[in-house]
Amino acid sequence: MAAAPASSASSADEVIVTSGLTKRFGRVTAVDGVDLRVPAGVRFGLLGPNGSGKTTLVRMLLGLVHPTSGSMEVLGRAMPRHAGRVLPQIGALVESPAAWANLSGRANLRLLDAAGPGGRRRDRRARVEHALEQVGLGGVDRRPVRTYSLGMRQRLGIAAALLRAPRLLLLDEPTNGLDPRGITEMRALFTQLNAAGTTVVLSSHLLGEVEALCTRIGVMDAGRLVLAQDLAALRAPTGRVLLRTPDPAAAVALLDGRVEARADGRDGALLTVRHDDPGALNRELVAHGVPVTGLSTQRRSLEQVVLEVTGAGSDRIERAGAAGWGVPR
Template identity: 75%
Template sequence: MIVTEGLTKRFGRVTAVDGVDLAVPRGVRFGLLGPNGSGKTTLVRMLLGLVHPTSGTVRLLDRPMPRGAGAVLPRVGALVEGPAAWPHLSGRDNLRLLDAAGRGSRRRGRRDRVEEVLRRVGLGAVDRRPVRAYSLGMRQRLGIAAALLRGPELLLLDEPTNGLDPRGINDVRELLVELNAAGTTVVLSSHLLSEVEALCTRVGVMDRGRLVLTEDLDVLRAPTGRVLVRTPDPAAVVGLLDGQVVGRDGDELVVRGDDPAELNARLVAAGIAVTGLTAQRRSLEQVVLESTGAGSDQVDGGRT
């Protein structure tokens, strides 16, 4: 679906994207993570042909970019660096104009297409007020609606929940899961760990222009080989398990072991009360912190 090799973009002395080799297979929900300034948006813009790379190659839907943009972009929905709109027009009129400008678009069914995407993003009951009177969250929903107009095979969304309240974030998450289940590949760029962790099946982590990690989320959050045990009698657990206890915080202990059920049976057989027991997993936050260096807003040899 997406393949880049050695993709690099320099702006003067600043290298915004540095030798990125990325492969996004069809059908996934891919989260591109990284702090502001790490190169995420520049990478997405190069994927769409909006920015030409200094070096390296991009293939989108099996075609080279930007040379294949004419054939590729009608099959792609995108929201990059915030939604664009004619501010004096209503949301409906904006979408009708966008649909009319689309390559191969037909007038027949246009009204239904516009009403359908407005409904899907929660703007079905919006009135005819101009977009300049919309809240930031409404503008963001309208931008997502525009990305859905053509029934895309691939969605590229840069910070799609920016400006949305918690209900709106949940609505967008459910919509993207629904679209993905119907066959749309979703690529989401965000600096919000919680957003990516809740939605995506595979993640890539960018740090100062480099792609430092790409992996399935389930693999990254696999059990660590330790079990978290909560008990009102931690001293008894320490006494029973001897050297297996590797950490303690109040009534919670970290115990070496791969089988929580076996450990629970052993504690119960010894007459020790257990109030909580779970396999320890790394959080996505831990994974990102281990993979990245200093924040992208720090000055380092001409990079910002």
Template identity: 70%
Template sequence: MIVTRDLTKRYGRLTAVDGVHLDVREGDRYGLLGPNGSGKTTLVRMLLGLVFATRGEIEVLGRPVPRRVGEVLPQIGAMVEGPGAYPHLSGRANLRLFDAAGPGGSRRDRRRRVDEVLERVGLAGVDRRPVRAYSLGMRQRLGLASALLRRPRLLVLDEPTNGLDPRGIREVRDLLTELNANGTTVLLSSHLLAEIDAFCTRVGVMDRGRLVLQEDLATLRRPTGRVVVGSPEPERVVALLDGRVEGRDGHTLTVRHADPAALNAELVAAGIPVTEFAPERRSLEQVVLDMTTTSADRVEAA
């Protein structure tokens, strides 16, 4: 669905995107992660032909971008850097204008499409208030509605849950999951780990313009070869395992062991009570922190 090769964007001496090889496959729920200023939005804008690359190649839906971007845009729904809308018009009027700019269809069909997407994003009861009177969450929902107007094959969303409360975030996640199950590939750019962790199946991590990791989320969550053991008698665990305990926090110990079942049998045979026992898995937060440097918007004291 999306392939880039050595994609680079420079602004004078600043390299915003540096040699990125992105691979978003059909059916993916792909999460693009990274600190603020890592190059995520610039990368997304290049994929849509909104910014021209300094070097490299982009292919979206089998077509080179930006040279043939006009052929693929009708099949893409996108929201980048917040929703765009005419602030003096209502949400419904904005959607009618956006829909009229696309390929044909009767007025009745256009009205039906607008009503359908407003219902799907939770704005079915929208009134004649102008968009400038909307809350940030309502604006985000309106932006998502405009991205869904043409039932796209590919959704490209930049921070789509910004401004939404927890229930709204869950509703958007459920909607995207449904769309993906029906054949829509989703590329979701965000700096919110929980949002990516709950929805995506593959992740790419950006850091200072580079794509430093691209992997299936299930692979990143594989057991680390350690086991987390909780016991009211941690000293006995340390004595029994003879150097295999790599960390301890109160009654919780981290044990290096290749066979959790054998470790459990060893503890039981020794008569050591166990209150917690689970293979250790790396969290997405740990992965991202290991792969990235300090956030670009951090300011240190001199």
């Protein structure tokens, strides 16, 4: 039975609302009954291995692929029915950035700007120059795009997404091809845009990149949305403290069964202690003369969270009946 459609008047605090959103390609279900809500003003990371349905979901939100069933609203309007009103407010980069290879980056952006609705022609040059400056291509010359490096092409694709100061950014693997410095620069740019009011939604299979940038995450596995939650809540304290000490024997003896793990090193050991207050633990150790060189609250990593809610592996294709990530089921 098909899921009930989303309300025709979604909350003003949500920029994306989907209900039972499903897309099948023949016998393959790429997106399977996704109910997703993205609040306005967040930096939302959509995680999942290659083939989990992330890109298909993003393409449906942009009206590039029509759903088999279910419904979706973007910026308060049903898609794809109201694409003409919604898309001018969205900046998007899906898969590899497209460009006219024989034209310069500036010429590409001017053509894209001219093709889009709204925007005064006399302001076009300023919009293009601002977008290039934002992504670090302000000094680019008249060379054709076919001579650009992969990283420069990626920056140009992001610049195209920023031309019209969008309310919503939908980015699919936006750091592909960028070197570490470029990744850091784009992370700072997306954070700056978000602080100015743009909601940022990016899909990626890179856990570290999403963890460094996003405030809320969704996890897809085999076409299904298996988790959607604020990152801070997911990484709440585990009730354990990581203790580093040059005298692990004394610490183990004092803590009397509260040490759950021990990793010895050249300068002592790292102990995992069942305790929820690093300050109180430190006072106890110092009072008994146990030296302490480091204390920190243990939190789950995003990697641990994702592995808990998804199958094992990445880019795997198992035999029929076997568990694991692979092509969308």
